Amino acid sequence: MKPLADKIALVTGASHPKGIGSAIARKLASLGATLVITDLQQTSDQLDAAVAELEAAGATAIAKIVDVTSTEEVTRSVAEVIEQFGTIDILVNNAGVGGGTGAFLESTNQQFELAYQVNVRGVANMCRAVIPAMLTQGSGAIVNIASLCGLGAIEDIPASYTASKFAAVGLTKAIALEYASRGIRCNAVCPGVVNTDMRVQLMDRLAEQYDITPEEAERRENETIAIGRGAEASEVADAVAYLLGPGAKYITGVTMPVAGGMAPGL
Ligand SMILES: NC(=O)c1ccc[n+]([C@@H]2O[C@H](COP(=O)([O-])OP(=O)(O)OC[C@H]3O[C@@H](n4cnc5c(N)ncnc54)[C@H](O)[C@@H]3O)[C@@H](O)[C@H]2O)c1
Structure with missing residues (x-):
């Protein structure tokens, strides 16, 4: 039997075909989970395509439009999922925004x-909506996708992003502590550099800032990673699946870097 068979897993921000969220959804589906993937309204075509891909691979999957910043939307959607599937066993808070200038004074x-x-209240909204069902059944696993920037400040990354990811790490630990004795585990995965559109946007901004090509910006960034390259989204998904699975049943409140040996900064 697959390790996540009979588990209902909800992954936020999971529409983009090259994003970390859809890689997580594919990985959890391959381990037998039923998938509920969510994202913003403007991604609905991509969400439908992601569901079709999961179903083609043999999984049961549905899509929901959920803006994680809207308490009302989150509450309603989670209630609908519980009505349809009976519970939610696994929650992955992946939705996030980067963006903005790296210069603090600007x-x-x-x-x-x-x-x-998005990066803090969105995680809290989702956890508040899902944890009651986990409490009822006495078990549940949550992984929050924070960032290496949630463990230390990294050059050229906006302070707003760094501050929000530190907060996401704090939220992870507070939830882990409060619910550990009632069967719910909560951990954070802290990716360093991942080859998604978020990285492409960052490389474009740094290229403009330093008057270099995006390829040169990428080469310079790769030099800061011990393994020498950015992660594939699937490599982040592997770590998430481990923390959600039975092999990690005694692990809660950790912040796991998935960063190829990149230093977490100051
Ligand atoms: N790419 C990287 O290098 C990297 C590094 C560290 C951490 N992360 C984190 O990984 C996660 C996924 O990032 P990604 O690189 O796949 O980027 P991405 O932009 O492909 O994915 C983020 C998703 O979140 C969704 N989203 C944004 N605001 C939302 C909202 N209000 N409600 C619901 N969904 C919303 C977006 O529509 C998008 O699909 C993010 O939390 C990001 O901060 C990424």
Whole structure:
């Protein structure tokens, strides 16, 4: 029997075919989980395509439009999933925003607000909606996709993003501590550099900032990674699956770097 057979897993921000969320969904489906993948309204075509891909691979999957910053939308959607499947065993809070300037004095309140709303409040909203069902059944596993920037400040990364990911790490530990004795584990995965669109956007910004090509920006960044390259999204998904699976049943409250030996900064 597959290790996640009979498990209902919800993954947020999982529409983009090259994103970390869809890689996690594919990995959990391959381990036998039933998938609920969610993302913003504007991604609905991609979400439908992701469901079709999961179903073609033999999984049961549905899509839901959920803006994680909306408590109302989150509450309603989670209730619908529980109505349909009976529970939620696994929650992966992957939805996140990067963006904005790396120069602190040029940063705006709007940039801070967006990072906080999505990367922190979004995680809290989802956890508040899902944990009651996990408490009822006395078990559940949560993984929050934070960042290496949640463990230390890294050059050229916006302070708003770094602050929000530190907060996501704090939230992970607080939830882990509060619910450990009631069968719920909560951990964070902290990717360093991952070859998704988020990295492409960062390389474009750094290329402009330093008047170099995006390829040169990527080469310079790769030099800061001991393994010498960015991770594939599937390599992050492997770590997430481990923390969610039976092999990690005694692990809670950890922040696992998946960073190829990249130093977490200051
Ligand atoms: N790519 C990297 O190098 C890297 C490194 C460290 C951490 N991360 C984290 O990994 C996660 C996934 O990032 P990715 O690289 O796959 O980027 P991505 O942009 O492909 O994925 C992020 C997803 O979140 C969704 N999203 C944004 N705001 C949302 C909201 N309000 N409600 C619901 N969904 C929302 C987006 O639509 C998108 O599908 C993020 O939390 C990111 O911070 C990425």
